[in-house]
Amino acid sequence: MLSTLRRGPASLQHLLRYASQAPSAGRSSCRRIDALQITRPNIVIPHIRAFTYSARWRQEAAAAASQIESSDPLLEFQELESRGLVHSSVIQTIVKDMGLSRMTDVQTATINEALAGDDIVAQAKTGTGKTIAFLLPILQKIIAEDPTLATRGPRRRTTPDDIRAIIISPTRELAEQIAVEARRITKNTGVIVQSAVGGTQKSAMLAQTQREGCHILVGTPGRLADLLQDPYSEIRAPKLSVFVLDEADRLLDDGFWPEIKNIESLLPDREANNIQTMMFSATIPPDVVSAVRSILKPGFRFVKCVRDDEEPTHERVPQKVVRTLGLENNLPALVELCLRELDNSKEDPSSMPFKAIVYFNSTAMVQLAEGVLQNLGNRRGPSPLGPARVFGIHSKLGQGQRTRASDGFRRSTSGILLSSDVTARGMDFPNVTHVIQIGPPQTADAYIHRIGRTGRAGKPGTGYLFVTPIEEAVTRQRLGSLPLQKDESLAAASVDMTQAGQIPARVASILTTLSDAHRGVPRDVMSAAYRSLIGIFGYVNDKERVVEAMNTYARFGWGLSQPPALSAMLVQKLGLSRVPGIVTDNGMARGRGAGDYQRGGMGSRMGRGRDSRSSGGAQGDAFDQAFEGERDFGRQRDSGRQRNSGGFQSRQRQQPRW
Numbered sequence: 001m002l003s004t005l006r007r008g009p010a011s012l013q014h015l016l017r018y019a020s021q022a023p024s025a026g027r028s029s030c031r032r033i034d035a036l037q038i039t040r041p042n043i044v045i046p047h048i049r050a051f052t053y054s055a056r057w058r059q060e061a062a063a064a065a066s067q068i069e070s071s072d073p074l075l076e077f078q079e080l081e082s083r084g085l086v087h088s089s090v091i092q093t094i095v096k097d098m099g100l101s102r103m104t105d106v107q108t109a110t111i112n113e114a115l116a117g118d119d120i121v122a123q124a125k126t127g128t129g130k131t132i133a134f135l136l137p138i139l140q141k142i143i144a145e146d147p148t149l150a151t152r153g154p155r156r157r158t159t160p161d162d163i164r165a166i167i168i169s170p171t172r173e174l175a176e177q178i179a180v181e182a183r184r185i186t187k188n189t190g191v192i193v194q195s196a197v198g199g200t201q202k203s204a205m206l207a208q209t210q211r212e213g214c215h216i217l218v219g220t221p222g223r224l225a226d227l228l229q230d231p232y233s234e235i236r237a238p239k240l241s242v243f244v245l246d247e248a249d250r251l252l253d254d255g256f257w258p259e260i261k262n263i264e265s266l267l268p269d270r271e272a273n274n275i276q277t278m279m280f281s282a283t284i285p286p287d288v289v290s291a292v293r294s295i296l297k298p299g300f301r302f303v304k305c306v307r308d309d310e311e312p313t314h315e316r317v318p319q320k321v322v323r324t325l326g327l328e329n330n331l332p333a334l335v336e337l338c339l340r341e342l343d344n345s346k347e348d349p350s351s352m353p354f355k356a357i358v359y360f361n362s363t364a365m366v367q368l369a370e371g372v373l374q375n376l377g378n379r380r381g382p383s384p385l386g387p388a389r390v391f392g393i394h395s396k397l398g399q400g401q402r403t404r405a406s407d408g409f410r411r412s413t414s415g416i417l418l419s420s421d422v423t424a425r426g427m428d429f430p431n432v433t434h435v436i437q438i439g440p441p442q443t444a445d446a447y448i449h450r451i452g453r454t455g456r457a458g459k460p461g462t463g464y465l466f467v468t469p470i471e472e473a474v475t476r477q478r479l480g481s482l483p484l485q486k487d488e489s490l491a492a493a494s495v496d497m498t499q500a501g502q503i504p505a506r507v508a509s510i511l512t513t514l515s516d517a518h519r520g521v522p523r524d525v526m527s528a529a530y531r532s533l534i535g536i537f538g539y540v541n542d543k544e545r546v547v548e549a550m551n552t553y554a555r556f557g558w559g560l561s562q563p564p565a566l567s568a569m570l571v572q573k574l575g576l577s578r579v580p581g582i583v584t585d586n587g588m589a590r591g592r593g594a595g596d597y598q599r600g601g602m603g604s605r606m607g608r609g610r611d612s613r614s615s616g617g618a619q620g621d622a623f624d625q626a627f628e629g630e631r632d633f634g635r636q637r638d639s640g641r642q643r644n645s646g647g648f649q650s651r652q653r654q655q656p657r658w
């Protein structure tokens with residue numbers, strides 16, 4: 001805020017106007033930055049490129065911000081109609097049917113620019129209404145080109161090669177969600193929306209599109225490319241006028257980039273045909289800047305609704321870090337947290353019912369947690385989770401199962417969705433009160449998108465991150481700049497499951513229930529979860545420590561008398577042959593760790609002393625001291641890729657508060 005104020009009277013006036021009129025759904029002010037003209041370097045060295053861009057961008061952004069024009073921003077959807085900018089049938093649907101009146105910051109800042117036809121890249125916090133920010137101008141553009149589409153005629157039909165807008169999303173669920181929102185907005189018009197996502201029957205989608213035609217096509221990259229290059233699909237876009245990348249930074253990263261370039265090659269030339277391109281995301285890390293430039297026309301607008309001195313997450317969403325003593329403490333602490341929050345919402349009927357998304361770092365861990373939580377009620381009466389239904393979603397499910405889980409959770413008043421990152425971006429599940437992350441995500445940006453599933457559209461929410469000692473260093477490296485606060489309220493997080501000792505009654509009852517629930521989980525689910533941990537902890541050099549943590553988990557968390565066996569070939573390939581505690585499928589248990597292990601079992605809390613574990617649970621450990629006074633420990637040494645989340649430029653890191 002201060003740095004913006006220092007820029008002078010013009011920007012001060014602009015800032016105060018936005019601040020005083022900011023709609024409830026988003027408190028940040030947006031800056032519209034014209035023609036971001038930074039020449040592309042010939043030599044690209046990833047980590048230097050990020051720095052060069054950030055320094056140059058900062059200067060240009062400051063210069064551009066001081067020239068922002070002073071016309072009054074439009075704040076109400078209704079004003080778009082009264083000033084003749086958007087057709088009344090669209091605005092009436094938004095206002096009357098969807099019940100929206102005031103635009104959010106990002107909508108105010110982008111809709112007018114988009115209506116003018118500019119290429120736009122927009123960065124705004126999660127849950128601030130970016131979907132309508134691109135759907136509304138698309139719709140108006142289509143209606144302006146063909147006014148007969150402004151109202152809904154008796155025969156609502158066109159051809160499959162009448163596509164005017166293509167919207168790409170990185171995940172199937174998000175593409176479907178955008179298509180649903182697009183159908184709501186176009187309800188009273190003649191505009192036809194189709195969705196094209198992987199995992200669904202291509203033939204059914206083709207038949208529908210050939211029958212009804214298409215004006216707006218929403219899809220995932222693979223299926224879109226497939227349809228556009230299929231000589232028999234009839235799906236073509238010679239009249240394309242808008243091209244949108246939602247979650248643009250994800251679509252422009254290495255995984256999707258070739259697919260996006262392929263789609264681009266199947267569409268009319270964007271400059272020659274004056275096709276408008278828009279990109280939206282809550283995060284725009286420096287390493288996608290050159291890809292952004294290569295897609296947008298020169299002179300594009302950058303609308304930035306996250307200030308440089310501001311956290312990229314919502315202030316109203318407290319974010320708590322729970323240090324769990326070992327991997328085996330995670331599920332008990334999760335159940336304790338869910339039970340407590342369910343109780344709290346029962347005691348306070350004015351609060352929102354407990355509805356949580358729990359993120360795990362592998363599909364196998366989601367499957368395991370789902371198996372256990374679904375079993376909670378099977379053996380000793382009803383589930384203690386009571387009204388909160390449990391759902392699981394990940395990429396190994398068929399699309400039908402994914403849709404059922406996602407729809408079921410969406411409709412539930414209270415529920416727990418156990419999820420991999422397939423729901424981390426863009427998904428707008430209503431009234432999610434908690435996002436709980438079991439282990440740190442790969443990047444700060446991934447954390448921001450996950451936590452963004454709560455606290456949407458101005459609502460409250462809370463975030464929790466569970467971190468075991470083995471994950472602490474990397475958590476600080478990845479998330480050091482975020483406003484995380486230590487939380488020690490969960491007793492199950494710090495119970496030493498390897499010791500027979502005093503366990504609080506509430507925790508003991510959770511452990512007993514969980515122990516029962518684990519018995520019903522198939523062994524191969526546990527084996528897959530065990531294997532996935534090796535991948536999750538690939539960044540830890542000390543493999544003995546990793547295997548020890550995994551084996552303690554399997555024994556004291558899952559009740560196994562021996563750790564799951566790994567294929568001898570895999571062990572060889574991963575260079576784990578000499579690591580104590582590894583059990584291979586040719587029957588060889590390696591080293592002392594595995595021998596010790598066989599004496600244990602679920603409920604046996606004997607055999608391993610606290611001294612065999614690494615430090616880390618308590619404050620003031622070697623870890624804290626090592627980082628004392630160090631300001632910038634945000635580099636991701638493990639990934640080699642700096643994906644800072646503050647915007648095009650890096651944000652200065654702060655000392656973590658946990």
Ligand SMILES: Nc1ncnc2c1ncn2[C@@H]1O[C@H](COP(=O)(O)OP(=O)(O)OP(=O)(O)O)[C@@H](O)[C@H]1O
Nearest residue numbers: 100102103104126127128129130131282426428457
């Ligand atoms: N002007 C508005 N006023 C109130 N609510 C709004 C407004 N615009 C959109 N919403 C609602 O806000 C919620 C979040 O919108 P949306 O999913 O578009 O957010 P987003 O910015 O795209 O989030 P993400 O970054 O997670 O993709 C939706 O439920 C949407 O209906």
